[in-house]
Amino acid sequence: xAGVSQSPRYKVAKRGQxxxxxxxxxxxxxxxxxxxQALGQGPEFLTYFQNEAQLDKSGLPSDRFFAERPEGSVSTxxxxxxxxxxxxxxLCASSLDSGHQPQHxxxxxxxxxx
Amino acid sequence: AQSVTQLDSQVPVFEEAPVELRCNYSSSxxxxxxxxxxxxxxxxxxxxxxxxxxxxxxxINGFEAEFNKSQTSFHLRKPSVHIxxxxxxxxxxxxxxxxxxxxxxxxxxxxxxxx
Numbered sequence: 001x002a003g004v005s006q007s008p009r010y011k012v013a014k015r016g017q018x019x020x021x022x023x024x025x026x027x028x029x030x031x032x033x034x035x036x037q038a039l040g041q042g043p044e045f046l047t048y049f050q051n052e053a054q055l056d057k058s059g060l061p062s063d064r065f066f067a068e069r070p071e072g073s074v075s076t077x078x079x080x081x082x083x084x085x086x087x088x089x090x091l092c093a094s095s096l097d098s099g100h101q102p103q104h105x106x107x108x109x110x111x112x113x114x
Numbered sequence: 115a116q117s118v119t120q121l122d123s124q125v126p127v128f129e130e131a132p133v134e135l136r137c138n139y140s141s142s143x144x145x146x147x148x149x150x151x152x153x154x155x156x157x158x159x160x161x162x163x164x165x166x167x168x169x170x171x172x173x174i175n176g177f178e179a180e181f182n183k184s185q186t187s188f189h190l191r192k193p194s195v196h197i198x199x200x201x202x203x204x205x206x207x208x209x210x211x212x213x214x215x216x217x218x219x220x221x222x223x224x225x226x227x228x229x
Contacts, residue, residue, distance in 0.1 A: 004157070031214060042118075042204050042219030043158070056216065091157055095215065103215055105150075105157030 002026070004106035006092050012112045013082050021077045021109045025094030032075050033103060034067055035091040043091055049075060079111075087113045116141040116207050118220035126226045129197055135190040135223045137205030145207040147188040148217065149179055152202040161203075164188065175199070200227045 005024040013019050025032050031050055035043035036059075045059040051072035060067070064082075069075040079086055089110050093103040119138045127133045139145065146165050150158040162173025169181040179190045188205060202224050206217045 033215075033217075035217075040221070042206075042221050043217070045216055045218070048214060048216065050214070055214070093157075099214070102160045102163070103217070105159070107155065107157045 004092055004094050004104050006090075006106035006109050008109060009107065010110050010112075012114060014114050015082060015084060017082055018078065018080045019082055019111065021079075021090050021111070023075045023077070023092030023094075023106060025073065025075070025092070026104055027073075028096070029094035029104075030072075030097050031095040031101075031103075032069055033093040033095075034075070034077050035093065036061075037089040037091055037108070039088070046077070046090075082111075082113045084113050087111055116145060116209060116218045118205050118207055118218055120205055120220035120223050122223050123221070124224045124226065126228065127195055129227055129229050130194050132193050133191065133195050133199075133225065135203050135205075135225065137188045137190065137220060139186050139188065139205070139207050141186075141207060141209065144210045146210060146215070147179075147181060148206040148208075149173065149177070149188070149190050150204045150206060150219075151175075152204065152222075154201075158204065161190070195225070195227050197227050197229065199225060201225060 034046040037043040048056040049069045064080045066078045089108040091108045093105045095101045095103045117140045148163045149161040164181045172178045202222045205220045208215045
């Protein structure tokens, strides 16, 4: 596909379970971003990759959150021991480079923790 | 740190009427500014951006925005809206000195266009 693809689109998990969210960026895009969007709020930055290097993870809310991009393409956001406050839409975006190129967003994964 | 304020959580307007969505920001360093649109159950789409140069920026779908540095504002306008413009609109900034777009978003404004 031509755009950023995220899977699954919807994920329901019980409190305490681990979840993994996948992001397939646009082919050739160097930069990859993860954002968390709580209900009725704007997206909040979580982390940034340039190729396989995670250059900024200052937005990750706790050490339960972990992101990786081992081959500089697909990225996975993992949340361990989920809690109800983790319920949100997780958006992935990619851009051609790390400068001023626009970020292209996927449709997000809606995570609900019961 | 940066912050973005979108004072209007919801703006109702009739079709073909003009609209202005307000955005103010706070930052100790210079920033780039953006407007994004989000349709239900979709990701964000870039409407327009201000990096430098002319303070009046034109974007897609007939939208434009004006950067006012003294008032730290970046209001979005459209002279005549359509039903299809109904969506959530987000203003965002990123500091110029980070080397990448670490976007800071406002809480959004829901534009409701009725016939």
